Amino acid sequence: MIVEERTYHVYTGKLAELVRLYADEGIAIQEEVLGNLIGWFTVDVGELSSVVSLWGYEGSGQREERRAALQADPRWQTFVAKIQPLIHTQRNRILVPTSFSPIR
Numbered sequence: 001m002i003v004e005e006r007t008y009h010v011y012t013g014k015l016a017e018l019v020r021l022y023a024d025e026g027i028a029i030q031e032e033v034l035g036n037l038i039g040w041f042t043v044d045v046g047e048l049s050s051v052v053s054l055w056g057y058e059g060s061g062q063r064e065e066r067r068a069a070l071q072a073d074p075r076w077q078t079f080v081a082k083i084q085p086l087i088h089t090q091r092n093r094i095l096v097p098t099s100f101s102p103i104r
Contacts, residue, residue: 001104003038003095004055004063007047014086015042015049021086022051026079030055033070038103049088056103060094 010018019042031037038054057063070076097104 001097002057002059002063003097003103004057005093005095006053006055007050007091008052008087009047009050009089009091010086011088012049015051018051018083018086021079021083026083029073029075029079030070033073033076034066063094 008018022040027037027040034055036056038056039052040054041052043050043052055063057066
């Protein structure tokens, strides 16, 4: 298993709006298409005005297929148009579990 960590830094004062839009519209689409949501978090200490999502995949091939399907989904494209103006920067990382990690 691999875990994709996505961090979005939003413009100051826009975090609540982004979280509301995700809760109301975005997360259902992502869970349907991507599957295996590990968690979705806001940052309390550190780089404020940020959200972090963690998604699990069997491997990079499955991640590529599901991400492509998400990008091709018209519902997702409509949603992205709503949130893009709120996002300042994005960072993605692929996390590979160690042999002793509870998630493998």
